[in-house]
Amino acid sequence: EPEVTQTPSHQVTQMGQEVILRCVPISNHLYFYWYRQILGQKVEFLVSFYNNEISEKSEIFDDQFSVERPDGSNFTLKIRSTKLEDSAMYFCASREAGGLTGELFFGEGSRLTVL
Amino acid sequence: QKEVEQNSGPLSVPEGAIASLNCTYSDRGSQSFFWYRQYSGKSPELIMSIYSNGDKEDGRFTAQLNKASQYVSLLIRDSQPSDSATYLCAVNGAGRRALTFGSGTRLQVQP
Numbered sequence: 001e002p003e004v005t006q007t008p009s010h011q012v013t014q015m016g017q018e019v020i021l022r023c024v025p026i027s028n029h030l031y032f033y034w035y036r037q038i039l040g041q042k043v044e045f046l047v048s049f050y051n052n053e054i055s056e057k058s059e060i061f062d063d064q065f066s067v068e069r070p071d072g073s074n075f076t077l078k079i080r081s082t083k084l085e086d087s088a089m090y091f092c093a094s095r096e097a098g099g100l101t102g103e104l105f106f107g108e109g110s111r112l113t114v115l
Numbered sequence: 116q117k118e119v120e121q122n123s124g125p126l127s128v129p130e131g132a133i134a135s136l137n138c139t140y141s142d143r144g145s146q147s148f149f150w151y152r153q154y155s156g157k158s159p160e161l162i163m164s165i166y167s168n169g170d171k172e173d174g175r176f177t178a179q180l181n182k183a184s185q186y187v188s189l190l191i192r193d194s195q196p197s198d199s200a201t202y203l204c205a206v207n208g209a210g211r212r213a214l215t216f217g218s219g220t221r222l223q224v225q226p
Contacts, residue, residue: 043216102149102207102214106158
């Protein structure tokens with residue numbers, strides 16, 4: 001069964017360091033998303049991406065964050081200078097072109113710990 | 116502020132009983148409504164979607180939507196211990212592609 005894959009599963013970094021989280025969405029999907037979930041809190045939307053550009057972003061997605069689709073398969077989230085409060089599980093999700101807007105397929109997540 | 120509200124629980128039901136999970140939302144223009152299940156330490160998994168008022172059944176799951184009351188619910192019949200998880204209500208606001216999630220209701224099914 002096709003799935004969204006994310007790497008790394010867990011990353012520990014020092015405050016101020018740059019982090020890149022990687023995602024391989026399902027191959028025929030055209031809409032890509034990043035969400036995050038701070039431990040014990042709700043799943044929060046960060047950004048959506050379609051046709052090689054950001055289609056929507058939340059107030060969380062400030063200048064410290066960027067997304068990129070560097071090739072035909074990967075979708076990355078970069079955090080330029082990590083802060084303690086960036087510690088969270090980051091989920092990549094995708095959906096197919098004809099799929100309904102909320103029917104997302106999530107990856108297993110990348111846990112980011114900022115020390 | 117656009118919000119999706121859920122009782123955090125835990126909701127504890129015996130095996131075989133009906134579990135009833137509720138959600139309210141504040142954006143009256145919301146169009147699409149979803150229930151995701153999240154096991155501890157895992158990612159959300161879509162279990163139901165509903166777009167129009169009324170009931171929608173899929174196996175042991177029934178989603179109910181009342182747009183006038185801005186209320187969505189999920190019923191799980193014949194609850195099993197494997198249903199023990201956090202259930203997330205998610206809503207698409209008007210004109211938005213992104214989902215807004217509630218904080219989830221933790222369900223415990225007692226064997």
